[in-house]
Amino acid sequence: MKEFKGRVIVPGTCTAEALVSHGGFNTLASYQMALMFGDKNVKCGDQNNPDLYKQPMIGKALCLPMTIGSTTGGMILYTACAAGKQPACMLFSKPIDSLAASGAILGDVWTDAVMPVVDSLGDDFLETVQTGDIITIGEDGIVTVE
């Protein structure tokens, strides 16, 4: 078990299975097909992301360095939140980027979805956590990997 302290962007607690992207998470490329065609498992559609391609994302603790790509990114995350298809939480090793922050905040202010978001967990976080690990976010934003 290992603990990491980050900065809380959207507060909340959760326990979920980790899904780890070591490269930038392209939100549009990852979500577009799943949202458009009602994929219940919300499988990742980003062919350029070997860690996540075709992996179910719904309900997972999405661990990533940052998001990249189209500026529809925040809107896509908001749509996923509004449709109840969001990850359980998003955990960023780096400081959050503007598109991910937009999506997380839009989801928090404009929907009923619960998706805690913590950033600045450090490179060591992504080097430690592996897909399938159990992640817990505490009240204080401390992330536990086991």
Next chain:
Amino acid sequence: MKLTKAQQALLDGSKGETMAKVVKTLVMYGEAFGAKRMVPVTSNYGHTVISYGLSAMKPVNALFQELIDAGLTEGQKFTADPRPLDKNVPSSLLEDIVFKKIMYSQQNLMEKQLEQLGIIDDDAYTCTCYVDQMDNRPKQGDILSWAESSAVVYANSVLGARCNRNSGIIELMGSVAGFVPEFGLLTDAGRKADWVIEVKCENKPEAQLLGSAIGMKVMEDVPYVKGMEKWLGNELDEDACSYLKDFGAATASNGAVGLYHIEGLTPEAKQQGEKLIKKNAKVYVIDDAELERVQQNYPIIWKDVNARPELCFVGCPHMTLKQMEDWADDLERELRKNGLDRVTVPTVFTASPAVIKELNKTIYAYKLKSYGIIVSYICPLMYMNNPLCKKKAVITCSNKLRTYTSARFYKESEILEIITRKEAK
């Protein structure tokens, strides 16, 4: 964040609950990046990345309706990304049904809502709102509330305006409120270069390949690019601007670049030179072998990698008038050389409605039509975002289109050769 009295009143609900939520969203957005204050949006117009009425995006329609019902329709007027559908672009009966009945069933509603929220006019749908033929070209130093990664990186880099890589919806909230949080690319410090890119190619590098290599390397950082003068010169003429449009789109979609500087060419690089480069900036050297390595590493997700191309898209982002004229000249030369009258792969050139109107006043419109080229205002990316298109062998010289779809990337010269190849008949 310190708000003015007027901003605080809005947050407290002086103009209703929905406006308070708009301001709360902008405040949280700013606080995530340490913004100390809001600054007024100073450009004439906004630009939104949202233009498509996808059935899956009903929550966006619901949010827009909340803004409209709350009377928040007097904000800054704006342009929007291209429409997703055009009957002139080839599609099968099945594709037509999927496009109109399943995917874009909310298109009419979306366009009606954009009209209510303040889109400039019916021709304001393009990702290149900044070209001469459009009326949305900010000045250096203007503060923008835009989204659309290729437009934001162009406005920041080539025009010297100031805009963060805002997301869809957030950008409209900035236009509605009239202010945006000051952080990142809105500040002098945020516009300094984290990387020096040394371009050491023998020949002029393909814009969309060079942009891709840089985007994948620097991700969200700001690159300062050296070694381009011999090809781009020192003036932002039509050729240089067209090149930088495509280059920037690739940096933004293959990475997350919101601003780049080109030594001796882009406004801030001209004015400040190497003072723009941060101490201890990282260095990335790009030569022909590096570009070749980058291109070879693109995944090809066609089922049959040797399939004959069924469709070709040129123009993501939308083409400039000059690019269409140059392509027409190149096509004329190659078709004549190969003893052909028309291209041998169905090919769509995309541009803004305003550029198409200008094109139609010239001989080039006739030439392109006679060569079999379809000219459209469509968004190729939105056209291809469905499983039916995924099965098609589509080729493109757009690295943005490659990134988001199953389209296969070729250099412009390769595309020209493929679509004018005799044996492809």
